[in-house]
Amino acid sequence: MRMDERKQKVLAAVIQDYILTGEPVGSRTIARRYNLGVSPATIRNEMADLEEMGLLEQPHTSAGRVPSDQGYRYYVDCLMPPAHLTPEEEEYVRRRYNQKMLEIEQVLAETTRLISEMTSYAAIALGPDQGRASLEEVQVLPIQITNKALLVAVTSTGVVEHRVLTIPAGVTPEDLNRISRVLNARLQGRALEDLRQMVLSDIYQELAQHRNLVNLVRDLLQQLLSLESGERVYRNGTLNILNQPEFKDLDRVREILSFLDQDEALRRIFMTTPSTGLTIRIGQENKIEGIDKCSVVTISYTVEGKIMGKVGLLGPTRMQYSRAISVLRCVADALSQTLEQLYR
Amino acid sequence: MRMDERKQKVLAAVIQDYILTGEPVGSRTIARRYNLGVSPATIRNEMADLEEMGLLEQPHTSAGRVPSDQGYRYYVDCLMPPAHLTPEEEEYVRRRYNQKMLEIEQVLAETTRLISEMTSYAAIALGPDQGRASLEEVQVLPIQITNKALLVAVTSTGVVEHRVLTIPAGVTPEDLNRISRVLNARLQGRALEDLRQMVLSDIYQELAQHRNLVNLVRDLLQQLLSLESGERVYRNGTLNILNQPEFKDLDRVREILSFLDQDEALRRIFMTTPSTGLTIRIGQENKIEGIDKCSVVTISYTVEGKIMGKVGLLGPTRMQYSRAISVLRCVADALSQTLEQLYR
DNA sequence: TCTTAGCACTCGAAACATAAGAGTGCTAAC
DNA sequence: GTTAGCACTCTTATGTTTCGAGTGCTAAGA
Structure with missing residues (x-):
């Protein structure tokens, strides 16, 4: 069946009316509201055709027509008037x-x-995608008073994440500073999703020379790996x-x-x-x-x-x-x- | 009307059954399921009393009874058996x-x-309440590459918040460090909700000596004030x-x-x-x-x-x-x- | 050949009627 | 004070009828 111009007009009218009202729309309504210059009977014939083509559906025999998914698809692709915001x-x-x-x-x-x-x-x-983003900055901040430190990571997408860490007794702010420097030197520019496959053991080696840093560094690397990467x-x-x-x-x-x-x-x-x-x-x-x-x-x-x-x-x-x-x-x-x- | 023991038992039974089933419960059901040793008729009388007392309600004449808010209240206060998790x-x-x-x-x-x-x-x-919490740590971190800095604040409740700042050209990491030191010295231990009433102008004076820091510091203080305080x-x-x-x-x-x-x-x-x-x-x-x-x-x-x-x-x-x-x-x-x- | 008026037909929604069932309140007997 | 019995009430489910919107078909008209 061919899709002539009048069919298009009818289809557009049905869909527009249905979008507006939410009620199944009948031939009479179309004839009255959209002046296509033809009688309801003609429109009925067209609608029957459109139904056969799969563009319209009938909830039940004595109801009007409702657009099918395919009907909307055709409308969206071919009929819909372009709209702009005011x-x-x-x-x-x-x-x-x-x-x-x-x-x-x-x-x-x-x-x-x-x-x-x-x-x-x-x-x-x-x-x-955070996974593909690269690390732009990693810092471990000492927090006064408590035995905690703050790991802050900034990615190239501008997302900032932080993690709170417990630091073992005896770790000095200078230690943390050194750690930050090493982390930055090694990780800056690396993609988050590459961290997992990277040889973090290097970093671990370099940083965990001192006994009391071992746990902290392990913890830290683990936290880095846990940064949201999707x-x-x-x-x-x-x-x-x-x-x-x-x-x-x-x-x-x-x-x-x-x-x-x-x-x-x-x-x-x-x-x-x-x-x-x-x-x-x-x-x-x-x-x-x-x-x-x-x-x-x-x-x-x-x-x-x-x-x-x-x-x-x-x-x-x-x-x-x-x-x-x-x-x-x-x-x-x-x-x-x-x-x-x-x-x- | 007095609340004798049997009334209590009936009320408890009605409420428990209703909580269980969600259906209005009738005298017959109570008599069958909870053996109070009396007939439905007696229970009916009690239920009529309980209704008069405002503890039960009837959705309509021929339905069972449903607990009223007051009924639940009495149940919760006086009747409910103490429960424990396994x-x-x-x-x-x-x-x-x-x-x-x-x-x-x-x-x-x-x-x-x-x-x-x-x-x-x-x-x-x-x-x-973040408002009453005190500031435990304030840090302004430089971020490599971009012209941004990161304001990180930790409160005594352990909540960490951050804000991204734009920094004017020419501001060095040392400047930021100095700013962090001053902010910490002045603000540590202060409650967030007191910041608003504090004389922040002192800090402003102290920090904004240099031309290029003026905007940054103003921005910074403003961000501090915007920290969620409820x-x-x-x-x-x-x-x-x-x-x-x-x-x-x-x-x-x-x-x-x-x-x-x-x-x-x-x-x-x-x-x-x-x-x-x-x-x-x-x-x-x-x-x-x-x-x-x-x-x-x-x-x-x-x-x-x-x-x-x-x-x-x-x-x-x-x-x-x-x-x-x-x-x-x-x-x-x-x-x-x-x-x-x-x-x- | 296309369009359209007319009309019978279909089907759902609403209105109404009926029956079943659950539950009550009351009364009178225990 | 308790309870069996019973009439009564009201909801829910089910069936019936009616109404109206909308269709499809047919035949007449352009």
Whole structure:
């Protein structure tokens, strides 16, 4: 069956109406609201064709039509009018990034907040891969008073992590200083995920000459290896799905919320997404159990042209795709610029 | 009306049965399952009395009885048999705290995880008041490569916070060292909430002699003032409420989940609780909008006899109170001990 | 050949009716 | 004071009816 222009118009009308109202839409409604210049009967014929093509579905015989995943897909690929944020909204996004934020974690947290606020869907984000990031600075700080020290590590992605260590009696601040120097000399510029395979025994040899440092150094290296080396995950507005009329079923809600609660699950969303540009996954296209009634839109953000991570949102398949896309485009843009500055 | 022994037995039976099954319980059930040696008719009379006393309620004429908030209250205060964890469970709790955890934040996160796991309710915790904690260490670290520095602050509660700073060109590591020394000398032992009222201008004067340090120092002091100074809030297992049959209503679920989502709301829960020992708030006793169908049990944890913060849980008024209490007691105990060691 | 008016048909949602069952309160007997 | 008996109440489940929205088909018209 061919997809002539009128079919396209009908399909677009059905989807737009359904996205707007959430109710199955009938031929009469289309004829009335969108003046295509033909009668309901004609539209009925077209809709029957579109159903046969797999683009529309009928919940039951006497209901209107509802878009199928494929229908949304066709709409998104071919029919959807391009949308832009208003200048005011673009300005608003820019302002939100103009706050003083000097750490990527803060920036990404703010990003998810912004996305969920502007779309009313659940916003998610994936931080840069810490494993590939290199160590930029390692310091062991003495802490007065207690028998503790602080291991601080800064990676090239600007993520700061710390670990508290117990130091054995007799270890002096000078010892710690020496340790810091050696660690920096040996580890600076090395990728976190390479640490595991590196010959840390060298360092161990060099530092553990003194008896009382043996335990400390072992502990320290162990802590270094335990630094989070995957991509960190951010989320915001997950409770927004409670406002979607299609999720009035408790079991489904539980399923989705539990899903969004797990870092690993969110990583899986991003993993199965091509690493570049904007991606839209509609319903079953998500090969992931539990969100097959949802759509996921993601976009990557970059620094100096290199992809650093991704941000995205999750909502019902009945999503305002054009809105979602324009928000994500704008936000990813502003985010990239912000990070660009951050790393300069 | 007097509360004789038989009434107590009937009330206890009704509540225990209701907690177990979640269904309104009738006189027949009580007579069958709990052998009080009297007939359903007698029990009916007692239940009518208990209803008149405000301890039981009837959803409708032909349903069984359901405990009222006051009924639970009487049960908790006077009837509930004391419960203890099994030795295995106590051992399990101890083992969970035997992991290497050197930071209070980690300990509290693990604590909420443990509580929600053991009770299937939502676990919440309140960290120590950072405002009253004193600064134990302030350091400004140079970071190689970039034009950034790292402000690290450690408070007496063992909380570590960091802030990234931009440093103007020309500032040397020695400058930063000097700044660290001065800050430490001036601020060590001061409470965070006193910083605001302190004459920071002294420090400003002392440090900002050099032109190029002016901005940095101003920035630095500002960051110090921005250190989180309230109590941090922890939560875990909030989605457990989706499993409670009494919360099958989406609106109620939304209300509670949104509530639990806000740090401020959680603080309010703890604030309205007397600062010592174990507290149980049943239903409307929570003077807080949105959780008036819930019960909250909290308990404080201490270090060297001083109250540091609180942990607790939130579930339906139909809660296994004795279980909740014994879990919280045991956990709070182990938590206190763990922190005790941490601070030694 | 395409379009459309007309109409019978389908199916779900809502309204209503009925029956079953659980539990109560009351009364009178023990 | 206790309890058996019984009428009564109210919810839940189930069935029935009605209503309306929307369809598919057919035949007439352009």
